[in-house]
Amino acid sequence: MTMATLERRAVLGLAGALAAGVTLAPGMTLLAAPAERTEASAGRRWAMLIDTTQCAANCTACTTACRKENNVPLFGEPSRDIHWIRKVEIRDKDQRRPTVSLPVLCNHCENPPCVHVCPTEASFIRKDGIVLVDEHRCIGCRYCIIACPYKARSLVYHETKRGAESNPDVPIRSKGVVEKCTFCVHRLDNGQEPACVEACKGEGKGAMLFGDLNDPRSEIAKRVHTVATKTMRPDLGLKPRIYYQGL
Amino acid sequence: MIDEFAAIEGRSQGYWKLLAGMGVLLLLGAAAFIYIEVNGHGVTGMNNTVVWGLPHVFAISLLVMASGSLNLGSMSTIFAVKHFKQFGRFSAFLSIVLLAGGLTVLTLDLGRPDRMLLIMLHMNFRSMFTWNVFLYSGFTVLCFLYLWSMFQFPQYTKAAGSAAFMWRFILTTGTGSIFGVIHAREVFHSAITAPTFVAISLTSGTALSILLLLASFRLTARELDLRLVHALRNALIFFLLLVLYLLVVEKFTKFYSPAFYAVETWILSGSFAWLYWGGVVVLGILAPLGVLFNAKWGNQVGGIAFSSGMVVLGLFCFVGFVLIAGQSYPLDMFPGYEVSSVFQDGLEGSYAPTLVELLLGLGGIGVSGLLYLLGIRFFRLLPRKAVVPQGWDVAWRP
Amino acid sequence: MLRLSSLVRFVLTILPIVAGLLWVNPVDLWAHDGQGGHAGALRLELPEGKECVKSAEWMRRNHMDFLKHNRDQAVREGIRVKTDSLKNCTTCHTSREKFCDRCHTYTGVAPNCFECHHYPK
Numbered sequence: 001m002t003m004a005t006l007e008r009r010a011v012l013g014l015a016g017a018l019a020a021g022v023t024l025a026p027g028m029t030l031l032a033a034p035a036e037r038t039e040a041s042a043g044r045r046w047a048m049l050i051d052t053t054q055c056a057a058n059c060t061a062c063t064t065a066c067r068k069e070n071n072v073p074l075f076g077e078p079s080r081d082i083h084w085i086r087k088v089e090i091r092d093k094d095q096r097r098p099t100v101s102l103p104v105l106c107n108h109c110e111n112p113p114c115v116h117v118c119p120t121e122a123s124f125i126r127k128d129g130i131v132l133v134d135e136h137r138c139i140g141c142r143y144c145i146i147a148c149p150y151k152a153r154s155l156v157y158h159e160t161k162r163g164a165e166s167n168p169d170v171p172i173r174s175k176g177v178v179e180k181c182t183f184c185v186h187r188l189d190n191g192q193e194p195a196c197v198e199a200c201k202g203e204g205k206g207a208m209l210f211g212d213l214n215d216p217r218s219e220i221a222k223r224v225h226t227v228a229t230k231t232m233r234p235d236l237g238l239k240p241r242i243y244y245q246g247l
Numbered sequence: 248m249i250d251e252f253a254a255i256e257g258r259s260q261g262y263w264k265l266l267a268g269m270g271v272l273l274l275l276g277a278a279a280f281i282y283i284e285v286n287g288h289g290v291t292g293m294n295n296t297v298v299w300g301l302p303h304v305f306a307i308s309l310l311v312m313a314s315g316s317l318n319l320g321s322m323s324t325i326f327a328v329k330h331f332k333q334f335g336r337f338s339a340f341l342s343i344v345l346l347a348g349g350l351t352v353l354t355l356d357l358g359r360p361d362r363m364l365l366i367m368l369h370m371n372f373r374s375m376f377t378w379n380v381f382l383y384s385g386f387t388v389l390c391f392l393y394l395w396s397m398f399q400f401p402q403y404t405k406a407a408g409s410a411a412f413m414w415r416f417i418l419t420t421g422t423g424s425i426f427g428v429i430h431a432r433e434v435f436h437s438a439i440t441a442p443t444f445v446a447i448s449l450t451s452g453t454a455l456s457i458l459l460l461l462a463s464f465r466l467t468a469r470e471l472d473l474r475l476v477h478a479l480r481n482a483l484i485f486f487l488l489l490v491l492y493l494l495v496v497e498k499f500t501k502f503y504s505p506a507f508y509a510v511e512t513w514i515l516s517g518s519f520a521w522l523y524w525g526g527v528v529v530l531g532i533l534a535p536l537g538v539l540f541n542a543k544w545g546n547q548v549g550g551i552a553f554s555s556g557m558v559v560l561g562l563f564c565f566v567g568f569v570l571i572a573g574q575s576y577p578l579d580m581f582p583g584y585e586v587s588s589v590f591q592d593g594l595e596g597s598y599a600p601t602l603v604e605l606l607l608g609l610g611g612i613g614v615s616g617l618l619y620l621l622g623i624r625f626f627r628l629l630p631r632k633a634v635v636p637q638g639w640d641v642a643w644r645p
Numbered sequence: 646m647l648r649l650s651s652l653v654r655f656v657l658t659i660l661p662i663v664a665g666l667l668w669v670n671p672v673d674l675w676a677h678d679g680q681g682g683h684a685g686a687l688r689l690e691l692p693e694g695k696e697c698v699k700s701a702e703w704m705r706r707n708h709m710d711f712l713k714h715n716r717d718q719a720v721r722e723g724i725r726v727k728t729d730s731l732k733n734c735t736t737c738h739t740s741r742e743k744f745c746d747r748c749h750t751y752t753g754v755a756p757n758c759f760e761c762h763h764y765p766k
Contacts, residue, residue, distance in 0.1 A: 140358015
């Protein structure tokens with residue numbers, strides 16, 4: 001890199017930091033205006049709270065929105081379809097509690113086993129706690145799928161094509177690499193919420209709450225600290241960042 | 248001493264036929280690889296529940312046997328059983344070629360084999376896979392040094408052999424740990440998985456060595472003393488009992504804890520029970536033991552060869568069981584709840600291997616076989632005749 | 646004694662097999678299936694706009710490293726610079742066929758970025 005570009009980057013960095021620092025309202029730093037240069041902040045911990053009492057059994061707003069936003073295709077083969085987020089129905093084995101329908105997605109764990117087993121560091125934890133797959137680096141060994149206890153990851157088994165309704169802002173899914181929910185990083189970096197959360201607020205009943213756990217003023221931090229929540233398989237020690245309320 | 252070894256002639260029709268056979272396997276494997284690479288893994292039977300299929304079964308079986316094949320060499324170098332010294336070269340070479348075959352399949356089954364070299368550029372040292380990259384390459388180097396020392400520098404054989412011996416244990420522990428360390432998979436998450444892999448590498452490596460020695464000596468009309476085969480039989484029996492012991496201890500420990508009732512009951516009576524009982528237990532352990540302990544068959548070449556064959560098949564069943572059953576067992580995402588979804592949550596995985604996968608796996612055997620056949624032709628790996636002195640005999644016979 | 650000659654013969658036998666297998670490497674087949682080659686002078690569609698994101702001379706030499714560096718920054722570090730993104734190239738170099746691809750076929754490279762990424766034309 002030449003000196004000129006270094007300087008330019010530094011200046012842009014400053015501008016970016018200023019833009020990101022603009023708070024619209026307490027706890028709303030998330031919605032900073034899109035800037036020329038944006039950077040993930042190490043101080044943040046994105047997390048999601050799902051109120052299962054608000055999640056209707058037949059509602060698929062979140063999954064549909066995710067497919068549309070991230071160009072996730074359906075192949076029509078149940079065992080090979082890719083699901084970044086899916087609706088799961090859980091029934092108490094002792095029939096004491098009512099059947100619940102809830103979305104399951106990548107838990108963006110603090111101790112993600114998928115990242116631990118990835119040989120090429122294609123799976124990694126971004127500064128702000130999001131667990132991502134670098135699709136440029138994934139060799140498709142699928143060890144992470146074996147390691148994930150939530151079945152959050154899928155290998156892309158078939159070639160996919162771009163269609164008229166594809167989202168041009170997001171790459172399409174390419175065969176041979178492993179994929180999963182990204183918390184819609186491209187939207188987050190642009191100051192928007194993940195597509196599923198937005199859809200849940202719109203068409204759904206607003207069961208999903210998304211935000212920064214490290215920001216004590218944020219709605220999610222307050223809720224997680226005041227209402228009873230559960231995470232999936234806490235016994236494994238992975239510290240998931242998807243919290244379920246009402247289970 | 249050195250002149251006891253001789254390369255085989257390799258001019259007979261039989262040799263060329265074998266070579267051609269292995270070559271065909273290799274080519275079919277290559278074709279299968281290209282087919283999968285171009286069309287994607289959709290042409291295999293794998294899916295998002297069972298993501299590792301038949302190629303991995305072949306690859307890991309070959310890798311397990313690779314470390315086991317070093318047994319014969321270690322017996323002379325480490326345990327000072329002098330009469331096995333004549334198999335030292337054979338043993339170290341076999342390790343290398345099996346490793347080559349296994350690794351070929353393992354890498355060609357990647358979703359993006361074109362990016363394979365990224366493993367060398369970006370390494371995650373927490374991953375068992377990265378460790379295995381070092382374990383495999385280190386093992387190859389050590390085996391090569393061991394082999395070389397046996398050819399040229401006998402004074403270093405002890406050092407090289409000991410290093411290779413130690414490494415093989417770490418290596419197979421690494422292979423077993425690929426599975427053992429994964430907490431999410433109840434079927435194979437266990438501290439005893441890796442030791443079991445080590446034990447099973449001892450049985451299958453010895454068994455494969457017996458088979459190859461018998462075949463190579465017979466086809467080249469060389470003399471192989473039956474007492475040596477008997478000594479190997481005794482070792483095989485011991486190793487088989489070791490595997491049996493580990494399996495029993497594992498089942499015992501798990502059945503003691505109510506938390507494992509569901510998964511253990513599934514293993515012993517669920518949809519893969521046939522593979523467990525039929526393949527791992529009967530074919531891999533009990534039937535060979537029965538034959539080897541039999542006073543008549545256990546002393547005959549035929550009986551020993553037959554049970555060795557069963558042991559090798561048993562290894563494939565064992566790896567197949569760990570892999571396929573291990574992945575098929577549904578993940579317990581919400582303990583205490585039954586789950587169901589469009590993504591087959593709560594359902595057992597299904598896996599029906601396709602022909603291409605089989606061919607890819609057999610391609611690995613083609614690689615190993617071809618290298619072995621070429622090796623014994625170009626190098627003086629096998630002794631002209633394998634004999635033991637007059638008065639010597641094995642300590643025990645059935 | 647391990648004879649050098651036998652080692653050499655062994656290697657010489659293996660080599661053609663390996664070379665043969667590499668020769669039919671599908672990844673390579675892909676790279677060469679364009680009708681490209683050096684047929685006459687290279688003509689690229691003129692981009693819209695006045696200047697490239699860096700000097701044209703620099704871009705000609707370094708755009709691959711530039712893109713890859715920016716890619717790693719964006720994906721792994723979360724640092725996104727609007728002007729440097731792959732998306733931004735499309736605003737001036739409107740046609741991939743007539744710009745990027747034409748030069749790539751000419752020089753015999755086949756970046757696979759657009760298996761996944763979108764380029765309008």
